[in-house]
Amino acid sequence: MKLSSREIRILELLCDGYSDKEIAIKLKNSPRTIQTHITRLILKLNARNRTAAVAIYLKKYVIDFA
Secondary structure, three states, X not given: OOOOHHHHHHHHHHHOOOOHHXXXXXXXXXXXXXXXXXXXXXXXXXXXXXXXXXXXXXXXXXXXXX
């Protein structure tokens, strides 16, 4: 599965501990739009919740275990 640049940015901000509201301000969106993005990310990554989505993102796209 391929993540969009917006999805990656939201995941990066979640990794940094930003709340939905803080992400919305930073990306100039409404908090509801950010919540929708996160919900779709959870589904796209087949994660149980936002924490699991971040963990999956880190494992698959950031951390190289080779």
